[in-house]
Amino acid sequence: MKKLSLTLLLTIAIIIAPTQRSHAIVWVVVKAAIKKVIIAIDLGIQKQQNKVIWLQNAQKTLENYMSKLKLDEISDWSEKQKAQYQKYFDELRNVKLLISYYQRIKDITQKETRIINEYKRAWNLLKNDTHFTAKELDYMEKVYNGILDETVKNIDQLTMVINSLQTQMTDEKRLEIIDKTSGKVDENYMDLLLFNRQNAMLSLQRAADEADINRVKSIYSLK
Numbered sequence: 001m002k003k004l005s006l007t008l009l010l011t012i013a014i015i016i017a018p019t020q021r022s023h024a025i026v027w028v029v030v031k032a033a034i035k036k037v038i039i040a041i042d043l044g045i046q047k048q049q050n051k052v053i054w055l056q057n058a059q060k061t062l063e064n065y066m067s068k069l070k071l072d073e074i075s076d077w078s079e080k081q082k083a084q085y086q087k088y089f090d091e092l093r094n095v096k097l098l099i100s101y102y103q104r105i106k107d108i109t110q111k112e113t114r115i116i117n118e119y120k121r122a123w124n125l126l127k128n129d130t131h132f133t134a135k136e137l138d139y140m141e142k143v144y145n146g147i148l149d150e151t152v153k154n155i156d157q158l159t160m161v162i163n164s165l166q167t168q169m170t171d172e173k174r175l176e177i178i179d180k181t182s183g184k185v186d187e188n189y190m191d192l193l194l195f196n197r198q199n200a201m202l203s204l205q206r207a208a209d210e211a212d213i214n215r216v217k218s219i220y221s222l223k
Helices: 002-016 020-068 071-075 079-126 134-164 171-205 210-220
Strands: none
Touching: 079 134, 079 171, 134 171, 171 210
16 A cells, blocks of 8 residues: 555656656556556455355355254354354355446556547647647646546545455445546546547547548547
8 A cells, every 4th residue: 555655656756747658657657556546456356256155155055054953053153153054145245336336446457548549549649749739738738637636636545445345444435435436437537538539529620631531530439
């Protein structure tokens, strides 16, 4: 967690300095942070799934044992045995819930990765587009920095939820954070796509002739 926090702080510090070199570094650092989160989630899912298999096997064994008992023997069960049996069901339910959390967080994190990839693709095109002035590119850079800053904040929220799976945070609170982060990521992604398209259309409007128009359409995948 400390290493990831340092990575996020480094990312934020880099974002503050709006230079072309910083964009390349930001992309590498943020994507590395996202990759760490995804790997952690994959390991978490695998670990919890293994636990589910073990618990299901234990549950099956207990059920088989119960099916062989006579009714009078079942009625003689001690409270401790009943509690132990119930414990398996409760644990199985909790572990399955954790897996659903992990999967949702992974889905959100992969959206973050798409944001980074889309940002890199668009910025590489824009900074080499002669239809834009240096001042316009500087403005675009600031907008992208803002989008990347939000990406870092979302990663931080996801990391907090991952860590909370080992704490006493309530399920309601976890779901609230996950839902809120998911909404922000979707909004962030749509803002990025809209900004990219606006810039592409502006470049198309400034195309000098038919050949230039076709070139811009091809570069930005416009129809």
